[in-house]
Amino acid sequence: MALETSTFGTDAWSVGMMRQDLELSHCHYLVAEPPDGGPLLGYAGLLSPRGAADADIQTIAVAPDARRNGLGRTLMTTLIAEATLRGAKRLFLEVRADNPGAQHLYETLDFLPIGVRRGYYQPDNVHAIVMRLDLPAGASS
Known part of the structure; x- marks a missing residue:
């Protein structure tokens, strides 16, 4: 939660929201830990029920x-591979309109902007750009 709150500030997930996501069987989370056991370097989460056509990047944070x-x-490509393995055909995410660095990363991974959710990030009232990646046929389980 320290990385969550320091990265996302006013629109960080609550402990309850994070716990609920981690407990869902349809979610897959990655955690990057330093070799010395210090604070987390990053994490990322995917919501992808097996066999469902659509999957969502829930969150990603890097210290x-x-x-x-x-x-x-690396976190993103691993989640993309997991979504493909689970049989997803499309992968979606929302990114803050005021975060060009993240937008650029997603664009280099072939995500395309498909819409805007006005005022999505609260309480900052920042728009979200919705992006989609069409996935190759995978091995659904």
């Missing part, structure tokens, strides 16, 4: 001192 080293890309 400031771990950014620009490919960790965010």
